[in-house]
Structures are given as structure tokens and as C-alpha cells.
Amino acid sequence: MPTIIPPIKSQGIKTKLVPWINDIILRSGIDIARANWIEPFFGTGVVGINSPLKGNFVVGDTNPHIINFYNRILKGEITPTNMRTYLEHEAKKLSAADEKGYAYYREIKDRFNSLHSPFDFIFLSRAGFNGMMRFNRKGEWNVPFCKKPNRFSPAYITKICNQVYAVQRIILEKKWEFINQGFTETIKRARKGDLIYCDPPYFGRYVDYYNGWTERDEQDLFEALSNTEANFILSTWHHNEFRSNEMLTRYWGRFNVLTKEHFYHGGAHIENRHSMIEALVFNFELTDVSLSRTKRVIQYDLFSNKPQEKPVSTTVY
Secondary structure (H helix, E strand, C coil), X not given: CCEECCCCCCCCCCHHHHHHHHHHHHCCCCCCCCCCEEECCCCCCHHHHCCCCCCCEEEEECCHHHHHHHHHHHCCCCCHHHHHHHHHHHHHHHHHCCHHHHHHHHHHHHHHHHHCCHHHHHHHHHHEHHHCCCECCCCCECCCECCCCCCCCHHHHHHHHHHHHHHHHHHHHCCEEEEECCHHHHHCCCCCCCEEEEXXXXXXXXXXXXXXXXXXXXXXXXXXXXXXXXXXXEEEEEEECCCECHHHHHCHHHCEEEXXXXXXXXXXXXXXXXXXXXXXXXXXXXXXXXXXXXXXXXXXXXXXXXXXXXXXXXXXX
């Protein structure tokens, strides 16, 4: 299946790892037609949106802006049409602003920190430096401008609107619930036969999670997943060229672990732009079925309503 790219942009997005995660799901023995998807750290939404499960989707995040954005899509208040109107209007102001666009970026940032518009949220996630999403202790957007006043070209606006359209289709096809809450409350919603997917901040790495991540958080997550009757998959890191993830040894090594090399382009720190060995931790056994798939990125054409697919590479797991 093609990978659908969400309109929210952030460092650490799992787009290229979606086929690997889905392969694990399809080899898990889980009842794809009935199992519910429980996701406590929704983030950009790329993994959940591309999940093969057919049951109900219960997703949470402590970042209220992410949850608000997807709830507004669910309610029909954000559409490809009104997103295009918004971005075209803001693109003109950005390109004509002082300080090579920075003056207007600050204006949007101040407006968002006051009014919390989901449209401004998309603007900032797309115009911020190096695709970062970072908030200060007051919960205010805290990422500098990317220094590209003409970033929102007609083609780029169309790309974002196509992504809104693709996500809208997926959300309307299934039953979704978006909740602004902590991870333990979301995990409690899982029942036997369901699948919990967790992509928490990576402990020991530089992270920009909405309200931080500590060793105590890691321990609480371990306890919650250890006590659940549901199946779970946890995304984390195994090691990079600098150091290893001590949490794997302390907590997660007692479960099944698979690894895969991945390169991160985002992040403000140079050490976060190197290759990393990713790990998937899970509490079930895999079947012997090995899937071979071509990874594709999907973009929907708003006028023909047909997907435009672009092959990227073929990976055998």
C-alpha cells in the first residue's frame, strides 16, 4: 500500500518506517478486520493514518494543537478548499514582508500563540526552521523562521492541500476519536486483541516533545505496556555512532526487538542528523510470512480525485 503523507510536518516523522511497521502488524496474527488501533503519541499521525487495521481508532496526544487539527478535519471544518484559500492569502503576505519574510512569520507565530488557529499551526509547521516542532514551557510555538519567504509556492500549496485531502479520506472511512490526554489514559482504552502503537520521545536524545520526556515517563510507559492485555508495538532507538539506548537494556530488552537503520534529516543538532538504528519492541510472536513491498508516496489530485503514486524504492523485509 502507498504511504499517505500527513500535512503536519515535524522532525522524527516515521514516513519511511511505515512499511516496516505495517509488515510487523501483518505478521502479528492480529485480527486486522476487528482489532482497534490505540495510539497514545499521535504526533504527525503518519503511522496511524497508514495503519492496516479496520477497527476503531483511539488516538491521544498531550499536544492540544495536533488533536485540535485532526478534530477539525473530522468535523469538516478543515478542508482542502479552505486550506488552499488560507495558504494563498498568507503566502502573499509572507513574500512581501520585511526582513525577508521573518517579520510576518513572527506575526503568525504571535497570533497562533494567542488564538491557536489550526491553520496557523500548519503554516508554522511548514515555515519553521528545518521542519521542527518545538514549544516553550508556556506552551508557545518556539521555532525560528526557515528564511524562505517564497516557500509557499503554488505547487507547495497544492501539495499540502492534497495531503489534507488524503488524510480527510482516511478519517472519514473509519471511526476515529482524537483526545488531548496523557499516554496512560489512552493505553487504558486498549482491550485484548487490540493493538497499541507507541512512538514516544526518544529518551537520551534531543527531543522537542510538547511537555518533555523523562526517565520516569519511560518507566511509566514500560509499566503500562507490561500490564496491558493488548498487543503493542513500541518505536524507539537502539544505537547510533555515538551511544546506545540504555532504556532498551533497563526495560525493553525482555520483549521482542527488531532493528533497522534509518537516517534523520531533521533536528537542530548535528548529532541528530546521522543514521540511527531504529528498534521496534513488541509483545507477540511473528508469523513466518515475509512481505515484499514497494514503498510509494501518495498524493491525491484534488481535481480528478485520483491518487498520483510515485515509486521510491523496493525493500524486502
